[in-house]
Amino acid sequence: MAEAAAPESTRLNAGSLLFGRSGGSPRRSMSLTRRATVAALSFLAIGACASTPTPPDTTIYLVRHAEKQAGDDPDLTVVGRARADILSQELQGAGLTEIWSTNTKRTISTAKPTANSTGLPVQLYDARRQDVFANQLKATPGAMLVVGHSNTIPDLVKQLGGKPGAPIVEATEYDRLYVVTVTKGRAKSELRRYGE
Numbered sequence: 001m002a003e004a005a006a007p008e009s010t011r012l013n014a015g016s017l018l019f020g021r022s023g024g025s026p027r028r029s030m031s032l033t034r035r036a037t038v039a040a041l042s043f044l045a046i047g048a049c050a051s052t053p054t055p056p057d058t059t060i061y062l063v064r065h066a067e068k069q070a071g072d073d074p075d076l077t078v079v080g081r082a083r084a085d086i087l088s089q090e091l092q093g094a095g096l097t098e099i100w101s102t103n104t105k106r107t108i109s110t111a112k113p114t115a116n117s118t119g120l121p122v123q124l125y126d127a128r129r130q131d132v133f134a135n136q137l138k139a140t141p142g143a144m145l146v147v148g149h150s151n152t153i154p155d156l157v158k159q160l161g162g163k164p165g166a167p168i169v170e171a172t173e174y175d176r177l178y179v180v181t182v183t184k185g186r187a188k189s190e191l192r193r194y195g196e
Contacts, residue, residue: 059143061091062157062178063194064150064168065106075105083174083195088113090177090194097142100125100133107147114145127152134159138182153178162189 066087067080076084091114099115101107103124111122125133127148134156137144148156150173154164162180177192 058138058141058182059094060137060146060160060178060180060182061094061096061144062146062148062153062180063087063110064153064174064176065104065110065147066195067174068106073105076109080106080174081109084110084113086195087177088117091145092117094145095143096120096145098123098140098144099147100137100144101147102127102149102152104149107149111145111147127156130156130159138185138187157189160189161187163191165191 065076065080066083067077068074069077087110096114096118097120099111099118099120099122101111101122101124108122114120115122125146127133130152137146138160146153146156150168150170153176154168157164157178157180160180161182162178164178168176175193175195177194179190179192181188
């Protein structure tokens with residue numbers, strides 16, 4: 001049995017709904033057009049939000065050089081070399097992107113095992129310009145190792161917005177590992193110990 005065809009005036013199709021043809025109501029087509037526009041704008045807005053990157057964190061690992069020999073520009077002792085190796089192992093999963101050192105044998109030798117294990121070069125910085133260096137570090141996304149001295153590292157931690165704690169004991173304290181994380185301009189610091 002054949003079905004009865006709907007009267008011409010009540011038949012709707014996509015063209016009549018969107019464009020008001022073939023007897024479609026202008027009010028209905030306006031409403032659908034508005035909905036389609038809102039939906040399209042929503043998708044664009046969601047896409048724009050998704051493509052706006054969140055600034056990555058900056059993580060800075062700061063240490064004083066390891067145990068040193070005597071002299072004007074001394075290198076590390078055997079114990080100091082062992083500590084530098086331990087530092088390299090400690091930072092193995094840190095995802096380092098840069099390594100920085102002052103221009104002395106003891107600091108470069110402390111950074112060298114980590115540089116060798118990561119394939120990163122040891123870059124030199126001027127400890128006399130810590131304010132400039134701190135701003136540079138804070139503005140650089142990634143994870144960095146900075147090797148300095150007992151009288152420079154605590155100040156650099158402070159310049160980065162961290163808490164350096166008590167002064168480093170010059171003669172015996174080589175195991176401090178500061179971790180300063182900068183997220184959206186705010187710094188958080190942690191003091192760890194490494195080696196023996």
